Amino acid sequence: MASRDNNDALDTKLYKIRGAQYCKDDRQTTFRVYAPRAKNVWVILTAFGREEFQIIMQKMDTGLWEATTHQAPPGRTYLYLIDDCNGKYMLRIDPVSFSVIHISEVDQIQSVVHDQTTYKWGDETWLTKRALSNPLCAPLSIYELQLKSWRNGFHQPINFRRIASELTTYCVTMGFTHVEMFGLLEHPYNWERGYIVSNYFAPYHDHGQCDDLRYLVDYLHQHDIGVIIDWVPTHFYHRHNSPWYSSSLHELDGTNMYASDNSLWGTLYFDYNKEETRRLLFGSALYWIDEMHMDGIRYDAVSQMIRRQSQDIPAAISFLRELNQTIHRVYPGVLCIAEETEGYPNLIRTMDFDMKWNIGWINDAMNLLRTPNNERPRHWHEKVLNMLNSARENNDKMILTLSHDDTDCHNRDHHKTLFACVSNGRNESEKFSDLRNFFAWQAFAPSRGHMIHMGDEIVQPISWFQRFRQGMSSVDWSLTEKQSFHSKTQQYISDLNYFYRSYPQFWQHGEQDFTMIYECGRNLIVAYHRGIYNNRRIAIIHNFSNRGYKSYDISLPTWDPNVRRIGKTVEIFNSDNLSYGGSGLFQNEKIDVVHMHSEWIFFRLAIPALATVVLEESLN
Template sequence: MTTSQSQPNIHPKLYEIRGAQYSKQNKNTTFRVYAPNARCVLVILTSYGTEMSRLAMQKDDSDLWETVTDKILPGATYLYLVDDCNGKQMLRTDPVSFSVVYVPEVNQVHSIVHDHTVYQWSDQLWMQTRARTDPLRSPLSIYELQLKSWKNDVYHPLNYRQLAPELAIYCQQMGFTHVEIFGILDHAYKPARGYQVANYFAPYRDNGICDDLKFFVDHLHQNNIGIILDWILTHFQHYHQSDSFSISLHEFDGTNLYAGEASAWGTLYFDFNKEETCRFLFASALYFLDVMHMDGIRFDAVSTMIRRHSNDIPAAIAFLRNLNKTIHRCYPGVLCIAEETDGYRNLTKIMDFDLKWNIGWSCDARNLLRTPYNERSNHWQQKVLNILNVACKNEDKTILTLSHDDTDSGEHNSNSVLLSCVSHSSNDSEKFADLRNFFAWQTLAPSRGHMIHMGDELVQPMSWYQRFRQGRSSVDWSLVNTSSLHRKMQEYIADLNRLYQHHQQFWQNGEQDFRMIYEYGPNLIVAYHRGTYDNRRMAVIHNFSNYGYSSYDISLPSSDSDIRRIQNIVEIFNSDNPVYGGSGLFQNVEIEIINSFASGRSFRLTIPPLATLILEEYLS
């Protein structure tokens, strides 16, 4: 993993070389910053925004500017004063800042000297177990959230240390195995999603410093919850706060060390043909795995990183392949997940990703929700059968996601929230039944895991982003203080997650254990198997219509070699249960197994409207 210290600019762990490196043994701090074309660089030591002293830096043969001082202790703040190649002087935050702080006295963000040896980890058991575990053969139930707005509004954010115990308890109650956190990399504006990154090593300053985030990760690990970092490597914030101060990487020494063309988000694309881009971002990823103990990386906007203007970008593809292979070699058990929206074929194999988001499922499932019941049979093939039939044939392993983008209609409306998707329903009972069916479809359909975004577990009527922009918590926690259908939906998802975790038939072999049992488009009913363990096989039945059946025969495929082994079958989950807000009129106390010479074997059972049943088959 390491190369010679005499070549610091090709060292894969640049965070061990650059930035403010405090040595407890030598009781001094070494500052190093890469600015190959700068005329001069100074360290400006600050206190509450006021300059206290200046330290001259010298440039070495590898284009690093360096100085050593015994006058600086951890916690001190600093900036670089860069005299760039064009003769322009600008105060800059350190690109390899491990912590940053906002200084209101001068309306600036300053870097903080940090001592990484202070925090003592207590997650050794988690880390050892993770290294021995195949994450693709383990349960994966992800809760996606933005920490700065999950509990409080962004103007009164909680520290990472305050968030950790609350989130750990909530995930345990809800049955989530992992959280995926976005908005963690430091960014400029409070009321922003967090995708215009200013610093690729420092955590978002309003929630705390580096050791606060370590505590957060550590605490979740001690409660058996994994953490996936939403990492933005395709583009970066390039604008400067003023003519004399900047937190951006852009034009750090007066030249374009990182940037490519303008992006669609008002940022600049990274140029992966540039050596500095590759080594800098490579180090950022390893830093969060190595130093911060993250359990996975979700790579944002991979589609536009690897392909633009109908052309592949070979340098970006090579970067991803190299980084993912390094992660798998050096950090076993860590997940590499791609958000890729354009259907790049065989992406997981070509670039060594473990998983990719199944964007197609997300679009089709939500569109099916929007479709009136009497029109759904027209979309049966595309939105239901195709999802199932391609699951085992897909070149990529996928997770079924309902992300922050899916329910974000901007700050002025909530047209994309799940409740809006079922606005065609005549009453709340039907709406929530349809949504319970939707979540069961997401959790149980063949995949390698599933993810929902904060607030969707409550089916809140206002989008997270609209609430966020109005200066409120992104999650409407008042909904759980009543016995409403929103509260019952939260309980439903918790039970669904726990059932998913408890029965390894749903995750031990992922989509490979899927087998179709039955489908009939006119009735909008589909049934499938999801694997066998200890001679118990799981069968799942979805009814996407608003018509229920007091008696319905599900014929079993004659090609199923285990048909004759079925001794008994029991309903273990019913989304129409009254505890979840269902009618309770379609419960299967006993399921009859029918043997017919003409049609073979079948199940005779009750099927509720807009509902999911999970059956457990006992095999001989």
């Protein structure tokens, strides 16, 4: 691939060249579309979906077709009519559409001319701060959501601008540092999650146009909330709507410029050996950062992108490495995050990602929740200790995620919800104690951050996806309208986030700030240290059993030179707090640091059942 340079607009920033480029100075719009094998191409300007003007385009040596006109001001809808290499005529949306709209009169998605200079951003302070910071040494607490179902069902979509204030207020209240949005890219089916993508530059049409999304991102930034886009570079929507109209980019000029073979999802895999595939996707990623001010890209389904049928795909690996290196060089502070499920070795180093989702952690953690208390000691090493110890030893920087996939129960199966995972609990109190302990484990265990999916912060008993497919809001907000374990858990998540953010010991050095203190599989108790800041160190104690202790001794590792420096130690967090729905009976007003002889030093404290206690040590 050609060298990546800021001035290499055709290769890296094709959104500056292609699509409908409106010029304010002369009030003209220049259309450019890449269709090198087409015989003829026309711009069809429409009104209410019907053709109003037809403009012939001229073919350039680069394979681009071009036309300039005064008849296409911002807001004008248009399509391309392409006479492809096979002599077939078809109306197509622009593959580089900055906005698209559904025209009900003809039941079509059509492209919209847009003036990219109209929106005036107000997030300069945020962007400056982002460029000067290292996101790997900062708190990262992500709220994952699908905008089209977060507040309303997909039958009543909310515009980006209208939802901005409510979403931002909620994230600030809940203490999240970032939102991660899936279903943001244009896709053809409103009743799907949004991973079957038909256009890689336009936001999903039911939420508005690109300036509406800019407003939402800007609003979040001005309230110190980062935005991560869930990007889908592995496969694309390829089906044509009819013999004469298509919203897909497949076979635009009659040839296959992008695809390899059929994917797992009824779509087509991209072929990264094809220059146009690399160019289009490279331009899409940079567009969302450059023009839409995204703070991170989460790459969907990387496993299927880089390795299939036990064979590496070198072109995909080199594409990812080049794209991530370019993002890091041109947009410092922007995160590149991989969703990779097969454990590809040294993925971060090989492809220059910042971090990846820890799929193994969430699978084991949810299985531990499902395990009856009396059976947990048998799974102690595989489900708790191995996960804690491997975090520091693993070369890949991990986010501990609870994602939309983890609690997606399809149409009828309820077993994957968090609430279902604790069905073995003896009563509601015990079930929610187990869940509070789980969330504390996710927030405090060694990692580079954590993520929770919409609805899981209130532990709704019905899957978000079941509610979504029934046309309801994916989040059952009625659960928070009265005092209940659900509303108390929501408050707990908020406090947990703000507590995590307040202590750099959790995030200044990520998983490297971790030392095991104590473990007892018989009692299901584990304790570990998390970093030192301003001569203060954090100690975490998790109890995964349903037995509480009014007095329990946690022995400290005497080989640690800081252990003998421990002075005053105080409890600073307890998941069994009465306000969270806990018992409130195991609070530690005082922590004793006991020295027995010269060889044994231990904490003596109360430990609630199914709970997490956090201590702060002053090091003398």
